[in-house]
Each structure stands twice: as C-alpha cells, then as structure tokens.
Amino acid sequence: MTADDLTLFKKRLAEHGYQVTKAREATFKLLVSAEPQTIREILVKAQGVVDRVSVYRNVGVFEKIGLIHRVHIGWKYKLELSDEFVGHHHHLSCLKCGRVIDIEDEKHIDDFIKEVSAKFGFEPRRHQFEVDGYCKDCRS
Amino acid sequence: MTADDLTLFKKRLAEHGYQVTKAREATFKLLVSAEPQTIREILVKAQGVVDRVSVYRNVGVFEKIGLIHRVHIGWKYKLELSDEFVGHHHHLSCLKCGRVIDIEDEKHIDDFIKEVSAKFGFEPRRHQFEVDGYCKDCRS
DNA sequence: TTCAATTTGCAATTATGTTGCAAATTGGAG
C-alpha cells in the first residue's frame, strides 16, 4: 500500500467523524495486504493484534463510509478496497481453484445501467457484476 | 405457482434420483410463495411444518440440481427460482425500501461476458448482476 | 496536560448453519 492510501484512509475517517486508532489502522492494513479476502482470513491475521469484535466493528465502519465493500464470490463474501483505491472493476471467479481475475468494463455495464435506470426511474448507487466459471487452467 | 411448475419440480427431483417428499414439496411451495426471499423468511414460514434442518438440507438439494439459486441483494443472500421458472433476469434493489425490480437483458451482459471470457480463456457458467440504489418512490 | 467522548477488549449472547442418528416416509418389487 502507498503512503497516499493511508493518508486517504485517515482523511475519510476524519471526514465522517471517526477517530484514527491503532486498531483501525491495523485492520485497514490487513485489508490492503491481500484482496479480496474473507473476513475469516482477516480475523486470523488479526489474532493477538486486534480483537475479533473490533475487527467486525471497524469493517462495519469502513463499509459504511465507503472505504471498502463486499463482493460476493461464489457463496461467501469477500472484502475489497473501494474504487478510489483499486479502481472500478469486476471479477471472473473460478469455481474450481478459487482464482479471481479482475476485469474492467465501463462501456457495456454502464450503458446498461443508464438505460434501465431511466426506464424505471431508478437512481443507481452501486453495482456488482460477477461471473463464475472455470479459469484457463481448470477447464477440462 | 402453476401446476406445471410443480410437475417440473417433481421431474427434476426424479431426474437426479431424489424422492418427492412432503417436506420437499412444502419447502418448494414456500420458495415460490414470494421471491426472492431470505432463508430466514422461509424458516419462519416453515415453523411447525418443516424442520429447520430439513429446510436447509432441501434448499441445498434444490440449489444443487439447479431448481433455485442464490442472489446477493445488498448484504444478505436471497433464494430465487431458477431461470426455467421465472426467466433469466437481473435486479434493481432499493437501498431504502428493499423493493426489488426485475430487469431483463441479454445483449449488454452476454456480449460482455463473451468478450471478456475469450480474452482470459475463461469458461463462464453463471453470472450475477445487481444494481443497488433508490427506487422511484424513495429517491428524494 | 487534562478530560469528555470515542473506541477497545472481554464475556456473554444471538444468529446461522451442520452433523449423527433413530424413527418415519417413500417408491419400487412382488
């Protein structure tokens, strides 16, 4: 993670009236260390450093202020940094090996969202797109 | 639900070597009664009729043989009948009132999946697309 | 440095999902 990421992180917390604490900084760094990852993976890494409960609570805070979001990959959800850190993208998720491939697209998806939102008078805020299947190495 | 739906349901169970039981039929009817809905909502309705454990087990069976699938709406997952019952579609989900609007699209999404799958040698099996935002009545 | 407000960690609780097993149900053979 870059120094800028950390600065932005602190800025966002302050903007929303949250304090910058050791637990929050540590938890954020765990989130950045690999992604997307499950809450379970984060809890394991947090062992002895940040309490389970604080991890849950702060992940909740981070989500609320838009620092991270949940992506549903297969059954479980994983946590991922928000677009301002990693850029907007979607996922190809391998059903066999679990590999996640980031994909970009603004044309198809955004066009579609605009079109359908206009049709229903809907005001879109977030979207998620995910494709499950078999990656190059796992297809038989 | 139509009589045809029930017939198809029984046919699919038989095809996969599963018995048609009262618990399964009751659970399927609960699934059809509203959708998409959370497992929790189904468990409440199943009170005194079908045991928790059997609901979980049969929902698992239904998923496995493709009668239903999970859709991730906001945080939670909901259960929805598969395409052969309700047709392939996606969702606009209201962050305020929870309303779910079904939307159709084959052009944008399918084109994009084809394009990106070819690029990465990926073999797509399922996909999910969801837009969260505010519906006509809830936008301020 | 001081202090009110926020946040943390712990213990306890609730929610969600799973497993083993005896009893009941199902569906096919006769």
Place this chain on the structure above:
DNA sequence: CTCCAATTTGCAACATAATTGCAAATTGAA
C-alpha cells in the same frame, strides 16, 4: 395392496459467524 431397502426426516447437539453491554483504555481537542 403389502413388504422392504433406501432415502429422508426431525431431534438434539455441535460448530461457526456475528452482535451486544459494559468497564477500562485510548484519542484528540482545549
């Protein structure tokens, strides 16, 4: 229709995930 092996059910117990109350510690602003 009756019988029976195989499947399925419901119960109790267990496992895992997430939340809550509260005293003690930390934070940041004066």
